[in-house]
Amino acid sequence: MSLRIYNTLSGKVEEFVPLNPPNVLIYTCGVTVYDDSHVGHGRSLIVFDVFRRFLEHLGYNVKFVRNFTDVDDKIIKRAQEECTDFMTIADRYIARYYIDMENIRVRPADVEPRVTEHIPEIIEVIEKLIQKGYAYEVDGDVYFSVKKFKDYGKLSKRDVEELLAGARIEPSEKKKDPLDFALWKSAKAGEPAWESPWGKGRPGWHTECVAMIFKHLGETIDIHGGGLDLVFPHHENEIAQAEAITGKPFARYWMHNGLVTVGGQKMSKSLGNYVTLREVYTKYHPDVLRLLVLFTHYRSPLDFSWEKMEETLKAYERLKNAVEDAELLKKLKITEDTEGGTHPLYDHVKTFEENFYASLSDDFNTPEALAHAYKLVSEMNKVRNQAYVRGNVSKRELEAYEFSAKSLLNTMKKIFGLMEDLYPECEPKKLVEKELEPGRVLDTKLVELLVEARNIARKEKVFKIADFIRDKLKELGIILEDTPAGTKWKRKEGA
RNA sequence: GGCGACGUGGCCGAGCGGUCAGGCGGGGGACUGCAAAUCCCCUUUACGGCGGUUCGAAUCCGCCCGUCGCCUCCA
Helix, strand or coil, X not given: CCCEXXXXXXXXXXXXXXXXXXXXXXXXXXXXXXXXXXXXXXXXXXXXXXXXXXXXXXXXXXXXXXXXXXXXXXXXXXXXXXXXXXXXXXXXXXXXXXXXXXXXXXXXXCECCXXXXXXXXXXXXXXXXXXXXXXXXXXXXEEECHHHCCCCCCCCCCCHHHHHHHCCCCCCCCCCCCCCEEEEEEXXXXXXXXXXXXXXXXXXXXHHHHHHHHHHCCCCEEEEEEEHHHHHHHHHHHHHHHHHHHCCCCEEEEEEECCEEECCEECCCCCCCCCEHHHHHHXXXXXXXXXXXXXXXXXXCEECCHHHHHHHHHHHHHHHHXXXXXXXXXXXXXXXXXXXXXXXXXXXXXXXXXXXXHHHHECCCHHHHHHHHXXXXXXXXXXXXXXXXXXXXXXXXXXXXXXXXXXXXXXXXXXXXXXXXXXXXXXXXXXXXXCCCHHHHCCHHHHHHHHHHHHHHHHCCCHHHHHHHHHHHHHCCEEEEEECCEEEEEECCCC
């Protein structure tokens, strides 16, 4: 089945055909490391993390590059505020970024280049642009001449003349044309600077991605991604630089994720309406955030709220219960089969898997894919309910349920990165810097002991004691559920 | 002002020409000592408004109303 994705460049959903199959080259714009990442960054990171996993599932050999902008105005400003150098700030937030990524289960990219480690490559790009007549130097600054690049505006569908009308020009700048953008900024006192053919200075923002892509991926890549807010001017400027140099298409497909909003407004630092990833994953299991992101189509806006997190938590538990309860079902009395033939669940699994991937292939429709997963959950629950009501499970049912649970878990784990700590193949990674809540430090053996004591009380019909134990454990973050197959206990995932 | 999105049932959120979304919530019932989980039924003749195209439109076209994003750093 072919993959179809929306290409911002054409404004249409197109069939995805890599330049050199089975290789796929992807680049996404990473973060500027001047502060902690928030949910808006998280969404973009999660979306492309899952998309990459899906491409790998399709059999592509993916090379994924995601950069760090580790020198820029905001980093320098932050350093000045803290009376330190910009590199200290950048290093700190890169370290914190990695902690965030581990916690929200975003896999590292294959290459994660830093701007400060690519200064020679950036200078090379700028030199080529000057040679080709697309850039000019003024007093140590270098600007790209937008009017020289005839395709300017093709990504963001903007008209140069119209842009010109609304353009404003900073009085301090020396550009010849208001639309021109800085490739190289001459050094100001106290700011980081590197030697260049134009004197000491530092790179402008838009050139880094071009230089890094040329170095790590090549002149034409398959997919370039990022947040919708990067379309203009950042990505437009990248195209201008890269294509001015090579004369070849820079990226064949441009993918942009919708923005995260809060109360309908864009989540951003400047508005102060942001929620850091750290805040989210210390309150909720990381899967809940992932699921929240995947429950909305990647191109639509996603309005974040804690209420929605709470709703998503419930939805997550429904998914997880279905998988986990295979274990519980096993504890019921197992009877011999009374019916022959294959259990209907096998068909539902097949349908689920087919539809799940079909949805993802249709412009990466994760909400629709999830809907198919929940249909399987529903079918599994019916089987489970019947078994519970009867108080026994047939071998045939059990096998079908286990097969379904396995399919669901494997798919969710592999593609969506969910439930990674359920039946881990190796030791689960500890959530870094996750604050230990009371429920988390309770010893498993001690909980089991209390559950056992409570069940003795239940047998003796001393419900006061039984309920007391259940209530108190709940306060400590342990949830008890009595089922025909015994008492199930779990740690609370939520706040 | 220009460009681009979007407005779906109580809420969230897919679908984008004709048969299903899905999640969350609310009500009733089954099961249970109770709770939880799960199942069944209901909440559901949903698609911003007004016209038009069509045998048929939430889906296509036009106009209007409303919300948001980009146009400056931004995932």
